[in-house]
Amino acid sequence: MxxxxxxxxxxxxxxxxxxxxxxxxxxxKNIIVLSAxxxxxxxxxxxxxxxxxxxxxxxKETINLLENKYKQTIDELFSSEEYKTEAKKAIAERFDFIRxxxxxxxTLFEEKEILAQGELMSTALLxxxxxxxxxxxxxxxxxxxxxxxxxxxxxxxxxxxxLGTLLKNHPDADFxxxxxxxxxxxxxxxxxxxxxxxxxxxxxIGAAVKAEEIEIWTDIDGMHNNDPRFVEGTKPVSELHFExxxxxxxxxxxxxxxxxxxxxxxxxxxxxxxNTMQPDAAGTLIxxxxxxxxxxxxxxxxxxxxxxxxxxxxxxxYGFLRKVFEIFETHRTSIDMIVTSEVGVSVTVDNERNLxxxxxxxxxxxxxxxxxxxxxxxxxGDLEWQNRGFEAEVVNALKDIPIRMIxxxxxxYNISLLVRKQDKIKALNLLSERIFD
Ligand code: ADP
Ligand code: ASP
Ligand code: MG
Numbered sequence: 001m002x003x004x005x006x007x008x009x010x011x012x013x014x015x016x017x018x019x020x021x022x023x024x025x026x027x028x029k030n031i032i033v034l035s036a037x038x039x040x041x042x043x044x045x046x047x048x049x050x051x052x053x054x055x056x057x058x059x060k061e062t063i064n065l066l067e068n069k070y071k072q073t074i075d076e077l078f079s080s081e082e083y084k085t086e087a088k089k090a091i092a093e094r095f096d097f098i099r100x101x102x103x104x105x106x107t108l109f110e111e112k113e114i115l116a117q118g119e120l121m122s123t124a125l126l127x128x129x130x131x132x133x134x135x136x137x138x139x140x141x142x143x144x145x146x147x148x149x150x151x152x153x154x155x156x157x158x159x160x161x162x163l164g165t166l167l168k169n170h171p172d173a174d175f176x177x178x179x180x181x182x183x184x185x186x187x188x189x190x191x192x193x194x195x196x197x198x199x200x201x202x203x204x205i206g207a208a209v210k211a212e213e214i215e216i217w218t219d220i221d222g223m224h225n226n227d228p229r230f231v232e233g234t235k236p237v238s239e240l241h242f243e244x245x246x247x248x249x250x251x252x253x254x255x256x257x258x259x260x261x262x263x264x265x266x267x268x269x270x271x272x273x274x275n276t277m278q279p280d281a282a283g284t285l286i287x288x289x290x291x292x293x294x295x296x297x298x299x300x301x302x303x304x305x306x307x308x309x310x311x312x313x314x315x316x317x318y319g320f321l322r323k324v325f326e327i328f329e330t331h332r333t334s335i336d337m338i339v340t341s342e343v344g345v346s347v348t349v350d351n352e353r354n355l356x357x358x359x360x361x362x363x364x365x366x367x368x369x370x371x372x373x374x375x376x377x378x379x380x381g382d383l384e385w386q387n388r389g390f391e392a393e394v395v396n397a398l399k400d401i402p403i404r405m406i407x408x409x410x411x412x413y414n415i416s417l418l419v420r421k422q423d424k425i426k427a428l429n430l431l432s433e434r435i436f437d
Pocket of ligand 3: 007196199254255256257
């Protein structure tokens with residue numbers, strides 16, 4: 001059995017839902033994971049924002065607009081009155097629920113309940129449509145098996161056990177359908193796996209059932225060698241090692257959620273990135289095999305702050321780095337890049353929430369300066385240190401761009417460079433021109 005995950009654009013209209021149904025039918029007995037229809041989660045965030053601000057009129061108007069979109073989709077999707085009525089009933093229940101948040105108290109808990117409605121609605125529509133098409137499909141409610149533990153990490157034992165039981169209860173189904181992104185937390189409350197987290201759901205399910213493969217179906221034919229939103233003429237990469245894919249996802253390749261790689265890697269389950277609009281395209285295969293002597297792809301991660309801590313006694317004073325890292329740990333902020341010299345250390349963070357407190361504490365150990373609005377450019381491929389020339393090629397491609405930090409040798413798969421925000425697009429294009437063309 002495989003896990004097939006369809007992202008927002010893949011189920012974004014009635015037409016797309018019909019295409020997905022045909023695609024799913026042709027691929028046999030699998031577990032299908034759906035995102036919300038494209039735009040829905042963003043709109044649910046917007047509605048929550050109005051509710052936080054106690055602007056009930058704004059919330060109502062936005063809810064009405066969203067509901068109209070669903071009514072139209074239902075009219076276009078179903079041909080029989082029976083299933084049209086079923087679908088309308090299911091969607092009306094979801095909107096009644098969203099409208100029920102009209103009390104003065106609105107917190108993160110309520111917001112999570114609202115955000116969960118997108119995946120509940122997309123699966124309700126596809127489920128009814130598959131039934132209308134005489135397909136023997138069973139809906140597996142994610143709230144019954146997808147759970148996080150007290151550390152907000154997936155509770156893999158629970159997921160495996162509960163999902164196993166649900167599957168065993170329906171051995172004769174031809175298709176299983178479930179929601180991506182949504183889950184319960186250790187206390188049974190409604191929660192989610194963070195924005196874009198349906199990829200994570202697919203991977204966690206794949207690991208739990210020891211799937212043959214995890215297919216991530218999206219709106220592009222695989223992981224491209226550069227960010228197609230900023231560079232023209234990018235091309236799909238046919239194969240990536242798990243580690244390469246993890247680096248690219250973490251450093252900004254939006255096609256894949258960064259958390260998705262680990263469960264697949266730990267269980268050695270190949271992940272395939274495929275295009276719903278072009279189902280025959282080869283896409284990208286992510287697995288455990290390394291290809292040598294190639295730079296494969298580039299990605300960029302925005303909103304980075306570089307922090308430099310200079311201390312004249314850094315090298316002699318053992319324990320200096322520990323003290324520095326402890327400060328970041330205390331303020332629950334993770335570090336992306338690190339470079340050191342005899343007189344200091346530079347690190348980068350992508351989360352400014354605790355920056356003032358971090359800077360305050362760091363000043364006890366040295367002179368602190370920061371550079372905001374930076375971007376990490378991550379180049380991935382066979383970058384083992386014995387290879388000659390690859391790192392030179394990368395640095396040379398960027399010779400006209402000021403580079404704040406370079407990190408190399410941390411893994412066999414990547415080299416990262418920190419540049420200014422205003423140089424990002426130029427840097428990405430130069431790397432494509434000089435390395436891939
Ligand atoms: P989905 O809704 O299916 O989860 P996403 O929008 O999350 O889809 O991811 C697909 C998008 O990722 C593409 O449309 C593309 O713009 C963007 N993207 C960014 N970097 C890359 C890359 N290196 N390769 C392919 N797509 C990328
Ligand atoms: N619907 C959620 C989001 O838009 C999860 C996902 O699409 O993966 O973030
Ligand atoms: Mg996505």
